[in-house]
Amino acid sequence: xxxxxxxxxxxxxxxxxxxxxxxxxxxxxxxxxxxxxxxxxxxxxxxxxxxxxxxxxxxxxxxxxxxxxxxxxxxxxxxxxxxxxxxxxxxxxxxxxxxxxxxxxxxxxxxxxxxxxxxxxxxxxxxxxxxxxxxxxxxxxxxxxxxxxxxxxxxxxxxxxxxxxxxxxxxxxxxxxxxxxxxxxxxxxxxxxxxxxxxxxxxxxxxx
Numbered sequence: 001x002x003x004x005x006x007x008x009x010x011x012x013x014x015x016x017x018x019x020x021x022x023x024x025x026x027x028x029x030x031x032x033x034x035x036x037x038x039x040x041x042x043x044x045x046x047x048x049x050x051x052x053x054x055x056x057x058x059x060x061x062x063x064x065x066x067x068x069x070x071x072x073x074x075x076x077x078x079x080x081x082x083x084x085x086x087x088x089x090x091x092x093x094x095x096x097x098x099x100x101x102x103x104x105x106x107x108x109x110x111x112x113x114x115x116x117x118x119x120x121x122x123x124x125x126x127x128x129x130x131x132x133x134x135x136x137x138x139x140x141x142x143x144x145x146x147x148x149x150x151x152x153x154x155x156x157x158x159x160x161x162x163x164x165x166x167x168x169x170x171x172x173x174x175x176x177x178x179x180x181x182x183x184x185x186x187x188x189x190x191x192x193x194x195x196x197x198x199x200x201x202x203x204x205x206x207x208x
Contacts, residue, residue: 001135003161004142006154007041008178010167015175016148025170029198034166035068037194037202041164042072046140051150052082055120058145063113074113079121079134081150131159151178155186162206163188169199 009026010016017023042048050058055078062073123130131154134142141162144154154160155178179186188205195201 002046002137002139002141004131004135004144004154004159005041005045005162005164006144006151006160006178007038007164008146008151008166010165011170011172011175012167013171013173013175014177014179015172016146016151016178017176018172019174019176021176025172026168028170029168029196029200031196031198031200034196034198034200034202037196038166039068039072042069042076042143044141045072045076045143047134047142048073048076048078048145049134049142050078050080050145051147052080052084054145054147054150055080055082055117059117059120063117074116077121078116079123081123081127081130083124127153128157128159146178148176148178152181155179156181156183158186158207160207162191162204165203165205167201167203 008016009023011025018025058073062070131142144151144160187208189208190203190205192204193201
């Protein structure tokens with residue numbers, strides 16, 4: 001059975017985005033070693049999953065990007081969770097605005113790159129039941145991306161088998177947390193810690 005891994009960048013005080021959804025602070029400490037670590041984690045996935053708002057952001061960005069992250073994001077199959085099933089309609093978020101401003105993209109994309117997003121699997125059923133089905137399918141691990149609402153549901157329902165938390169050296173003071181809806185403490189076991197020159201620390205945990 002394949003695992004569900006939740007990968008998120010977060011601040012030292014546990015927020016994955018500012019109160020307005022901004023993520024510009026994530027880009028200030030990126031270095032080559034951290035980039036390599038993230039790219040390796042992306043390539044290790046057999047399936048990317050995300051909520052509909054994050055899907056719209058990524059579909060508007062990664063097909064046009066030449067960053068190192070673009071290849072695994074575009075090439076690996078994707079599934080998007082959406083109650084309505086209409087994943088390409090609706091607005092994008094402040095996170096996309098921050099990424100586009102700080103990491104401008106190319107203005108063209110190949111048909112194959114676009115098709116990897118327009119052809120993504122859309123899942124409308126009960127989250128816990130659908131995740132259980134995905135875990136039973138053959139293939140590499142399932143890598144979950146935010147946003148905070150989708151990640152919070154995965155955490156609250158205890159569906160995550162491994163947490164890959166990329167912790168940036170900044171206090172936001174206030175913001176959005178995927179852990180704020182936990183009814184009871186969630187105890188974890190630390191598996192791995194990797195420090196990077198820019199001050200970021202990647203911490204890998206699994207539920208104890």
